[in-house]
Amino acid sequence: xxxxxxxxxxxxxxxxxxxxxxxxxxxxxxxxxxxxxxxxxxxxxxxxxxxxxxxxxxxxxxxxxxxxxxxxxxxxxxxxxxxxxxxxxxxxxxxxxxxxxxxxxxxxxxxxxxxxxxxxxxxxxxxxxxxxxxxxxxxxxxxxxxxxxxxxxxxxxxxxxxxxxxxxxxxxxxxxxxxxxxxxxxxxxxxxxxxxxxxxxxxxxxxxxxxxxxxxxxxxxxxxxxxxxxxxxxxxxxxxxxxxxxxxxxxxxxxxxxxxxxxxxxxxxxxxx
Amino acid sequence: xxxxxxxxxxxxxxxxxxxxxxxxxxxxxxxxxxxxxxxxxxxxxxxxxxxxxxxxxxxxxxxxxxxxxxxxxxxxxxxxxxxxxxxxxxxxxxxxxxxxxxxxxxxxxxxxxxxxxxxxxxxxxxxxxxxxxxxxxxxxxxxxxxxxxxxxxxxxxxxxxxxxxxxxxxxxxxxxxxxxxxxxxxxxxxxxxxxxxxxxxxxxxxxxxxxxxxxxxxxxxxxxxxxxxxxxxxxxxxxx
Amino acid sequence: xxxxxxxxxxxxxxxxxxxxxxxxxxxxxxxxxxxxxxxxxxxxxxxxxxxxxxxxxxxxxxxxxxxxxxxxxxxxxxxxxxxxxxxxxxxxxxxxxxxxxxxxxxxxxxxxxxxxxxxxxxxxxxxxxxxxxxxxxxxxxxxxxxxxxxxxxxxxxxxxxxxxxxxxxxxxxxxxxxxxxxxxxxxxxxxxxxxxxxxxxxxxxxxxxxxxxxxxxxxxxxxxxxxxxxxxxxxxx
Numbered sequence: 050x051x052x053x054x055x056x057x058x059x060x061x062x063x064x065x066x067x068x069x070x071x072x073x074x075x076x077x078x079x080x081x082x083x084x085x086x087x088x089x090x091x092x093x094x095x096x097x098x099x100x101x102x103x104x105x106x107x108x109x110x111x112x113x114x115x116x117x118x119x120x121x122x123x124x125x126x127x128x129x130x131x132x133x134x135x136x137x138x139x140x141x142x143x144x145x146x147x148x149x150x151x152x153x154x155x156x157x158x159x160x161x162x163x164x165x166x167x168x169x170x171x172x173x174x175x176x177x178x179x180x181x182x183x184x185x186x187x188x189x190x191x192x193x194x195x196x197x198x199x200x201x202x203x204x205x206x207x208x209x210x211x212x213x214x215x216x217x218x219x220x221x222x223x224x225x226x227x228x229x230x231x232x233x234x235x236x237x238x239x240x241x242x243x244x245x246x247x248x249x250x251x252x253x254x255x256x257x258x259x260x261x262x263x264x265x266x267x268x269x270x271x272x273x274x275x276x277x278x279x280x281x282x283x284x285x286x287x288x289x290x291x292x293x294x295x296x297x298x299x300x301x302x303x304x305x306x307x308x309x310x311x312x313x314x315x316x317x318x319x320x321x322x
Numbered sequence: 323x324x325x326x327x328x329x330x331x332x333x334x335x336x337x338x339x340x341x342x343x344x345x346x347x348x349x350x351x352x353x354x355x356x357x358x359x360x361x362x363x364x365x366x367x368x369x370x371x372x373x374x375x376x377x378x379x380x381x382x383x384x385x386x387x388x389x390x391x392x393x394x395x396x397x398x399x400x401x402x403x404x405x406x407x408x409x410x411x412x413x414x415x416x417x418x419x420x421x422x423x424x425x426x427x428x429x430x431x432x433x434x435x436x437x438x439x440x441x442x443x444x445x446x447x448x449x450x451x452x453x454x455x456x457x458x459x460x461x462x463x464x465x466x467x468x469x470x471x472x473x474x475x476x477x478x479x480x481x482x483x484x485x486x487x488x489x490x491x492x493x494x495x496x497x498x499x500x501x502x503x504x505x506x507x508x509x510x511x512x513x514x515x516x517x518x519x520x521x522x523x524x525x526x527x528x529x530x531x532x533x534x535x536x537x538x539x540x541x542x543x544x545x546x547x548x549x550x551x552x553x554x555x556x557x558x559x560x561x562x
Numbered sequence: 563x564x565x566x567x568x569x570x571x572x573x574x575x576x577x578x579x580x581x582x583x584x585x586x587x588x589x590x591x592x593x594x595x596x597x598x599x600x601x602x603x604x605x606x607x608x609x610x611x612x613x614x615x616x617x618x619x620x621x622x623x624x625x626x627x628x629x630x631x632x633x634x635x636x637x638x639x640x641x642x643x644x645x646x647x648x649x650x651x652x653x654x655x656x657x658x659x660x661x662x663x664x665x666x667x668x669x670x671x672x673x674x675x676x677x678x679x680x681x682x683x684x685x686x687x688x689x690x691x692x693x694x695x696x697x698x699x700x701x702x703x704x705x706x707x708x709x710x711x712x713x714x715x716x717x718x719x720x721x722x723x724x725x726x727x728x729x730x731x732x733x734x735x736x737x738x739x740x741x742x743x744x745x746x747x748x749x750x751x752x753x754x755x756x757x758x759x760x761x762x763x764x765x766x767x768x769x770x771x772x773x774x775x776x777x778x779x780x781x782x783x784x785x786x787x788x789x790x791x792x793x794x795x796x797x798x799x
Binding site: 077085090091106121122223224226227229230249281 | 650
């Protein structure tokens, strides 16, 4: 094949490859890696699209990062699990209104050997005090995610100031899946959301150590980014998603998402959460 | 814009050329006009190539003046040059010719016909599709000649056209040169090959050490050189 | 992880759509980079201007731009709060193409400059005697350097296809939209979910090997076109 012919063919292929994409209505949702990793979006979004024809594109980051992305106007909707941060976001004028969507819980996972001897303890704060006292290895996400912020809140309730200089406390700055892998490899404790825990393909050695404490409750909220602050925000489509998610259909879809028969999330829109 | 009618006669008027301050040519004066082939004869390093390059407007003289038909022409539209080791473009033989033909603005069938004709003239008709750089030395020299002819020149400069060729190749190149001269193109050729000069030249410019030592019709130079240096060169005794 | 799981993976259309997206993004980036880099390289090779040598040194250094740095810079530029925010390009495929084009252009430009400069040294007398204008001259040199330029483009493609930092940051790794082979491998590995990551890793390896194989073939053809003939019966090659 002559050189010229080869170039012509390549040009045609490139032209065909960049054929006009249909202008689908779409929104960008900034959410968290734990929500993404749980597989919830893979379950929900096709249902929403079938209902409304709107494409939902999810950028999954840590909670802090997701809220920053929304502040910059790079997303239409933000969907995270850190109530205090979310309310601050709305108070600052970046969001229209915060609505609760669903909850799950965190649990403390750890190695079967349980070096701090806290398996089955009901009081999470007491358990974490024991871990610190024993200097048992503990993996933290360290990435300003909702999980990380919840973990820090518990440490402060325990009256402890953990920093990365403590050798037993490992802040890795990564997502939930990576944190579980690391904790498993290091035989360390780790705080995780139930969704990621259930979706995690266990190859390792973690098991639930402490669960059920009210302080481990993890509430998810959804907010439309303010079109006043960012006029380009897709208000109608974004609101459609929020309405669907907090309405009967979305709430049922959330409840219907299970792994091994167990639900990962519990819908609670319309409650004062 | 049509090319100017002619570049002849070419006149060198006390031309000097320095490289890095050192004179390579000095006090060169002669006139080239449209009769038969003029041969620049002389030992290696005499400055013959430099004269060709100046006549081709590839460089400007340091001293003196050159004129083409009494103009200071920089555009060498009716002049073509074949360098000592011609560089083949990294394309086929035919594509090389097409590139040199480009200015002629022929349509595709006319161009193809001209390419075929030129290849025929230099004996490369069955090499048209071969990569030019895979040709032998003699074949490349002949392609270089065809390329120069593609420019439809009035004057053809050649720098040592047979210096790096074996006798058979040299012979075929010489035959082509004879045909070119016969077709009315003015040939100006630099060589140190006495035999070639004898057979082809109408006029001789004998150059040695950057000076024009002797200028005479060929017959006169070869039978009775006017200078001692000329005589020594013809005997093969010239020691510089 | 058994051979069955692997085989299932290869039959999954999502895997092939990820592969297709990666290749089309990197190919588009190379096309854009070539559009800019080829003329730029020729310009640098053939023109003289003050600061030219510095420009050449900087261009060569830019070949080693860290992808995450490019990603961060383009992210800041394209964010709605950034100077080019009105274009709305963040988290799109176009942004990924732009980022990779930024990575690849210095490679193509620098290699083009070298190739054109080498050829110009060789062709200088002939092309000057033809009294060609600058465009015709550049065009002739670029065409004659075509084999080296194609290998430069392939080198650029290899770099683009293998990087993860730039496309991750500007693309957002959105499922079904801006997720490439490399970002998927990073994501699945961090989830501890290896079959898809390994399958994609193998395909990526094949792409890289394929590209390098092509480079070798084209380089050989280029040598033949240069007149370097490698088969020597005396040496039994």
